[in-house]
Amino acid sequence: QTVTVAYADPTTGNDTNAIQDTAGNDAASFAATAVTNNTPAPADTTPPQLITTGDTTRPKVSGDQLVLSFSDTGNLDADQAHKPANGAFTVLVNGVANAVTNVSVEPQAKTVTLTLSTAVSHG
Structure with a gap:
């Protein structure tokens, strides 16, 4: 003001x-x-929300990389001490578990990339 x-x-x-x-x-x-x-400025009390719509921002997978995009007014926290554990995610491909072997956070892009143990094939 x-x-x-x-x-x-x-x-x-x-x-x-x-x-x-x-x-x-x-x-x-x-x-x-x-x-x-x-x-x-007031404390940020709004948590990031997974974007589930839109061709470029909804969750997408290419091979063994699954990218999640989040909405937030600021950047995501990329501090390794705050990184989610691989086991915090459950990924099913045709109803079968596909383990997450790595999680990486891109703070400015507001994305989280999951590396899957098995690549997902087309279709």
Whole structure:
């Protein structure tokens, strides 16, 4: 938000109802002045959501790479300490489990790529 501040010295003389220095001198009135807003942005409390629609953003697989795209206002967390475990994902191909052998996070692209133990064939 944009913030400004103005001040009006309540009287022309020095008095205790004004901003004063220790010697009792009143601060002069001043017109609206821009204020730097250092209030931190609110904490991000919206979790990333898997995108399930759209030809370029819904989940897609090519060979042994399954790419998941997420919506979020910021980048995804690529810190290796926060990387999901391979076993956190269940991938079925024609109803048969296809184990995830690696998970990689692309923070700016907002994608998570799963490497599958067996490549998926066309169709």
